[in-house]
Amino acid sequence: MQRAWWQIAGLGTHLAAAVLSLVLLLPAVPAYAQSPATLTADRVEVDPAGRLIAEGSVEVWHGSIRLTASRIGYDPRTRQLQISGPIVMQDGPDRIFLADEAELSANLRDGIVRSARLVLDRQMQIAAAELRRRDANLTQMDAVIASSCSVCAENPTPLWEIRAARVTHDQAQRELRFEGAQFRFAGVPLVYLPSLRLPDPTQTRARGFLVPRFRASSRLGYGATLPYFIPLDAQRDITLAPTLTTDRLVALSFRYRQAFARGGLEIGGQVARDRLRPGRTRGHLFTRGQFQLPQDFTLRFDILAGSDRDYLEDYDVVPGARLTSDVTLERIRRDQAIRARALGFYSLRQIDRNRRLPRAALQMRWQERIGLAHLPIGGALNLDFGAQAHGRAAADASVPSEYPARALLRLHAQAEWRRQWFLAGGVLMTGAAQGRLDHVRVDGDPRFPDPLTRHAAQAMIELRWPWSAVDARGGRHVIQPIAQVVASHQRDVALPNDDNRMPEFDAGNLFALDRYWGHDARDDGTRVNLGLQWSRFDPDGWSLDTLVGRIWRRDSYAGFPPGTRQALGDRQSNWLVAARLSLPEGLSFGVRALVDPDGGLDRGEARLSWSNRRTEISTALLRLPASDFEDRPDDLRDWTVDVGHRFTSGWAGRVGGSYDFQQSRFGVARAGLEFRNECLLVDLSLSRRFATSTNVTPSTRFDLRIELLGIGGRSAAGSGRSCAT
Structure with missing residues (x-):
């Protein structure tokens, strides 16, 4: 059968009134709905009652909505569309509706959809017995099953799911509101929540709790951290993360972030009370950022300070053996480099005596390359001018003659x-x-x-x-x-x-x-x-x-x-x-x-x-x-290894560590196991630090992280499953 094409601008006289009723809305409808619509179908007719009937591979384009169905009937008296499925309706890039039948208004934005499924951002799937579109932003669903896991005929039970009596999707606020929610894992009910709010997959800055972290440490005990995210506006946010453990550790981590037109700023840290230093408040503070300044200059800073040397190691604040803070202003061009830096140093190695080492330094350097190809001498001339100042704050009482307190200033030209x-x-x-x-x-x-x-x-x-x-x-x-x-x-x-x-x-x-x-x-x-x-x-x-x-x-x-x-x-x-x-x-x-x-x-x-x-x-x-x-009293024969492998089933494992053959002892041993598919991430890690020159107290640490993927902007990409075709 030859396919008939019908557009509003070119309808015949006998169908003009019916089709105009289909695609033109009342003046009270929002402005976005005033745009013309396009209808294509294999067959279009008007029955004796004046209803427009379109059948066979029906497609409708109206604004941001694209709808396909097997049959559409439009009654100009009630201004309602009767749509028979299978129905696929895409509303913008983030929402797709699948259904068997629907009754919608002429603008395709209000009405009832039965046996429906809503797909958000191609990640979260919500199946409902009935779906009501109340306006352009609110979608209400009854008898709901929501999950980002793949559901196949041979495996109809998702790995995790949220069942609810009713779910409301607020597209303006980009959130899902569940009523009478029940969380199930592998079909087994685990948690019942009378009310639950979750960000939809397009929302990356929703106020609320983030993924909790569970950890166990031989020095700090078993505990959990529950971060809470507070967006202040589109450019600023705060994250607060309290931590409690079985060994009487009480800690509060905090982080403030702000984005500017030409850079960004981050300030954070932690305040803790633990049994390792009874009666003392311990913690650290950091600030980092980067800004683009006029004349191609860049300002970067990364400053970290801790209450004591052991704290930085106990809480695994820095991975290395030296704490370095810096503020840098620089400009890098093809034949020129200008840099000014302020540096701070603090060694975490137990064998180092920080009183012997420079604690702070100021550096300035100007480097210029000048091509001399136009001169008989040829080649290139590299100029280097700089200044540096550093000093030790106090003398080491054990060797006062060799390591006195002093300040040094050096200028150079090259x-x-x-x-x-x-x-x-x-x-x-x-x-x-x-x-x-x-x-x-x-x-x-x-x-x-x-x-x-x-x-x-x-x-x-x-x-x-x-x-x-x-x-x-x-x-x-x-x-x-x-x-x-x-x-x-x-x-x-x-x-x-x-x-x-x-x-x-x-x-x-x-x-x-x-x-x-x-x-x-x-x-x-x-x-x-x-x-x-x-x-x-x-x-x-x-x-x-x-x-x-x-x-x-x-x-x-x-x-x-x-x-x-x-x-x-x-x-x-x-x-x-x-x-x-x-x-x-x-x-x-x-x-x-x-x-x-x-x-x-x-x-x-x-x-x-x-x-x-x-x-x-x-x-x-x-x-x-x-x-x-x-400063190496013994021979060093050290071996380090890291191995990681990702299996086809979504599992991944990793092992690693370091071993000192001279001392016949391990320095660090670590292992991890991760499971990831299209809707779930589980990450377990175990590390053991043995006594070394940088760590005199051995410790063991265990971390567990569980994330439901496809919620709140968390991409469900990875080792996703797919149904067999």
């Missing part, structure tokens, strides 16, 4: 020129020259009574000769010998060394002008850096990179006491050996080792990672020798 040339035979030559001036003033330390000024200059020539070849299998090999000669000279001035006592030596700085990452100590003397790189790129997608190198110096490295066991301490450094293998299947293996002149392994590190669609593995093995100079 200029570096660098250029590359291509020589005959494909040799790449790089030349560089650097000059630096440091001026230091020390207050409070009798060892440095006068201002100190240090001049330093360096020059470098580097040659690289890459060779490339392709083997019979199509693999490409690149061999590159590298030779670098560096001459350095500085005024013999002993500056205070607070920012770096030990230079680093790895594949990243084998050919660097300076191996100290700080500024107080400088690399000095004449040295030759030699290395050989070999890379292979296979057509099957895997690659291998290797590097062997060593440093020869005319004099021993300055700053190391005689007999210090260190990779750079002698006139000849250890041999550096590094390799990295990458496979297309997601496997990556890297190894780095420093081999002493006698051929023994001095220190080394190996890392392995592998990942695919379901499995992730990451492990590392570290070996470091004992060194008094590096």
Whole structure:
């Protein structure tokens, strides 16, 4: 049968009155309903009573509503639509109605829908015996079953569901109001609630309780945290989270957030009373934010303070062994970097004495790159100007002569020129020259009574000769010998060394002008850096990179006491050996080792990672020798591993930890189990911290988190089930 198309603007004379009654509303109807509607059907007719009948693949578009049905009848006297299903009506992007039959007003926004199902944001499904649309915003449903779980013919019982005598969906407030609600899990009734309000899936800032968290700790006992979210307006909100445990812990966490046109601010913390410190109020406070300022400047700050060292560890406030706060103002452009920072430090390691360490620092730095291609000298000039001030607040009474209270101010200016040339035979030559001036003033330390000024200059020539070849299998090999000669000279001035006592030596700085990452100590003397790189790129997608190198110096490295066991301490450094293998299947293996002149392994590190669609593995093995100079009294042989796997049934597991082979003890052990499908998330985690240098008191912690997905903006994406077709 040929399909007939009927539009309001072009109806024939014999149907004009009936169709106009269908698509035009009374003046009292809101303005959005005044827009014309479009009707398509296989057959349209007017019966003797004057009713419009449309049958066969009926579709109606009216404003934001699109309706499909098998039959629609319209009576102009009652201005009602009689619709026969199956009915699918989509009201905007967030609501879909499915039904068998319906009686609706001409604007499709009021009426009764029977054997209906409402789908909100393609997540929450609400099945009702009868559905009433009272106006554009309110939908009332009777005898309701609500769930975001998949319901199939072979599995008609959802994993969780809420049954209620009546549910009202307020589209303006974006909330669901349940009357006589009953929560069921796997068909078993668990909780009865006379009244219940939930945000619909489109609501992400509804006032009310958030997902509770349950935890157990060997130091704090068994307890639960119940957050309560309070939106103040569209830009501000507050979250309060009281915590109670069986070991008399009473705590209140708080968080305030505010969004601005060019940034955001967050302030929070916790106040607690526990049995670990009876009679004392403990807690922490943090503030963080980021703002975009004029002239491309960015202001960032992240400040954290705790009542005591043990509190930050007991409550797992920070994951690392050092607490750092900073306020940073910076601007990064293509050839320019400007940064000003205020920093605060506090070590959580029990072996560290914070009185010995700088507690605060101020830094300012301006870096500029100037291209010189238009000049005969060519290359580029890098300028670096900066200032830093830091200090120790009090002396350490145990060693007053070595760690006095003092304040230090350092100014520096540095200029570096660098250029590359291509020589005959494909040799790449790089030349560089650097000059630096440091001026230091020390207050409070009798060892440095006068201002100190240090001049330093360096020059470098580097040659690289890459060779490339392709083997019979199509693999490409690149061999590159590298030779670098560096001459350095500085005024013999002993500056205070607070920012770096030990230079680093790895594949990243084998050919660097300076191996100290700080500024107080400088690399000095004449040295030759030699290395050989070999890379292979296979057509099957895997690659291998290797590097062997060593440093020869005319004099021993300055700053190391005689007999210090260190990779750079002698006139000849250890041999550096590094390799990295990458496979297309997601496997990556890297190894780095420093081999002493006698051929023994001095220190080394190996890392392995592998990942695919379901499995992730990451492990590392570290070996470091004992060194008094590096504040390491014992050899370190540490192994860390983390393994995660996601199963097809929605389950995922993870295990990990660290083990010290030298001490034959674990540092941390952790395990977790997660279940996630389209409507439920259950996350269990267990961690055990053993006694280490950063944690003298062992502790065990257990956390449980349960979330109903598809409610309140919580996406139901994940390992969702689907019905078989």
